[in-house]
Every structure is written in C-alpha cells, then in structure tokens.
Amino acid sequence: MKGVKELKARLKSIGNIRKITSTMELVAGAKLRRLQDRALSSRPYASAIRKMIAQVTRVAPENASPLLAVPDKIERECLIVIAADRGLCGAFNANIFRKAHKYLREREAAGVKMEVYTFGRRSARFFDRVRADVLGNCEDSVEKIGYRRVAGIMGSLVDDYLEGRIQKVSVLYTWFKSAVSFQPILEPLLPFEPEAAEGEREGVGEDAEAASGESDYIMEPSPEAILAQLLPKSLEMRLFAGILESLASEYAARRIAMKNATDAADDMSEELTMEYNKARQAGITGDLLDIVAGAEAQAG
C-alpha cells in the first residue's frame, strides 16, 4: 500500500487535471454550438447551387466549360486536406491523416504524382513530417479563415487546373453528421461532376429528384455565361463548406475527448480516495495498537 502522503498528492493533481478537462469540455461545447449553426446554415446555399448546376449542365452544350471536360490522363493530382490547428480532440486528426495517407499511397501506386494542399496547422505539420509533396499551406488558423480567402485559394487551384498543371483536385475533410458522429469524407472537386456532387455523403436523393423537373429554362444571359460564374462559385463553396464541417466536427470530437478525460479523472479519484481512506484507517489502527500495547505493558 502506498503512503498516505503520496496518495494525497496524486488525488490533488488528478483533481486539477479534472478541472482543466471539464472546463475544456464546456468551452468546446459552447463553440460547437456556434460552429454547428454555421455549418448547418451553409448547407441550403450549397445544395441550391448544386441543383442549379445540374439544371444548367443538362441544357448547356457539351464543353460549355473547360471545368467540365474530363482530362485524358491524370498525371498530377492535388489533394486538399482539412484538419485542426490543435490536438486534444481524440482521434480527429489521426483519422483524417490515416485516410489521406492511404489515398496518397493508392494513387501513387496507380502512377499519379500527388500534391497536397493543407488547411490547419496539424495538417501542415503532418505532411511536412511524412515528406509529402506539399503544394501549399493555408497558414491562417482554420477558425478564422474567411470565405474570400478560401475563394482565392480555390481560384489558384482552378488556374492550375486550367493551365494543365494538375488534372484532378479532391478534398478530404471530416463531415459533421451530428454532435456525436462525424466521419472523414473524400470529395472530388475537379473535373467537375455535376451529378455526383455529394461524394460519399448520404442523403443525395433529394437532389436527384429536384433536378429531374422542367429543363426548358430561359437562361439570362446564356448557359455558358452562367456556368462560367456558377462553377467556380460552387467549387469555392464546397471547399468553404468542407472547412465549416471540419470545424464543427473538430469541436464535437474535442468535447467528447474532454468528457472522456473528465470521466476517467472522476473514476480515478474515486478509486484513489478509497485507497487513501484505507491507508489512513490502517495508520490510525496501527497507532491505536501501539497505544494499547504500551498501556498494557505499563499496567502489566
């Protein structure tokens, strides 16, 4: 049995850690609510733009936009990986990186030269460590990235694509299903696939149904002109939405991780308190025995 003193010190340090983790849990919970709202309120726009594209591409002549053309051969591909700035959020970052790493290997095995564009400091650090070919890092903190910054980055990737430097662009982020469930998702961005827009995400049905309506639209000024505006906008929005989803997931993951840590601290301090009380009791019993033995010796 450990000494009473050591047990007391451990109990205190566990109590302190518990204080920290439970505060972090609360903070993450509050942030999660805000970020969840942000992620969810961006969805109507994203889905509306997707439906619009599906309709325009149906009537637009083939090759209406170079972004729709499928390249003959993919030599270079850019993978955008969105992760967190910080850790302490369970397996959140690890899950994304595992999936990224696997995809990179698969593609390289297929003879494609892979480049990475990172969002989030953890992401930048990881790909630096595994010596991936990094095309660029978005150095802003993920939480503070504005739409315009994202649009700029997407714009430069689109330029790279149009100039033929890369033939494919995909994005990997964590999709926020709910406060307790989120999963890494790989979504193709370029070449633009108007129909299969949601990638691996569930709930694509509503889009397909809505797009099958009337198709004899009046296009002002012309399908080509609308596509020229609509496609880049949709790409920007998808990247931005990916960041919002990832942020909401990150805080959900952090909240859960911190809750687990707090619970674990509770369990541990309960066990240690028990042990501490036992040790204390044993001490008192020992002292009593000494006194009684001493008294008896004197009387005898």
Added chain:
Amino acid sequence: MAEKSFRLEIVTPEKVVFDGNVESVQVPASDGFMGVLPNHAPLLAELRVGPVSVKEAGGAERLMVIADGFLQVADNHAKILANAGERAEDIDVGRAEAAADRARALMKEHGKLEGLPIDMIRAEFALQRALWRLRIGTKRAGR
C-alpha cells in the same frame, strides 16, 4: 392554375436571408433590372450587386441588398443565391459609409499605380456594394 403569390428564398453562404411568399420581386440582373411575378416561366439569370425589392403576400414591401449571384425560378418557386445579402433594416449605415470610404481610398491609390487590376476590380466592387447598402439603408431611415 393562376397563383397569386409564389415562394421566394434568398440564400447566402452564411445564412438564409429571406424565405416567404411574395407577390412580386425585382432583382438586379446582369443586364438590367428584372421583375418576377407569379407563374413566371422557368428562368435562370445572373445577378449583380444591387437592391432586391419584394412585395410580400400580405402587401408589405421589403428592401434588401445583394451582392452577385443567381436567380432561379421554376414552378412558382424563386431562389436567389447571393454571395452576400442583407435586409435593409439590418444595414449598418456607419459601417457601409466606412467601407465606401475605404474602397474609394483604395481606388485612388491604384488609379495612380495602374497595376493590380484585381485589386482595382475588388475595390470597385466593394464601393458599389457599400453605396447600395448606403442608399438603401438611408432610404429606410428617412421613412
């Protein structure tokens, strides 16, 4: 079947600005203002910066400003997708004025340098947006 009103949604990446039944709506299309009434033929149009005026089903008029986007009309359901949008009553006139001044200063600077066309376009765009917000914001205040 002739409906008297139709559903209008105005959506931006950040939020849904408006969602309700309206009798008519006027939007800034890329080549001039355009009005939409109930039972309009299916339409897709490019929009630029400008005011959106809405006559709600109850008869109330409403003003909004949008920046760049698209309008889609089908089956008495109109949808405006805009980069940004604000209701007249939410416009902060002071902030819009500051934005206009900033944009003007930027344009002046670039006017001399004669380079960086993208910054110039951006400044001009910001100015346009700020001016529309101002115009609509003060209109509401003067009422």
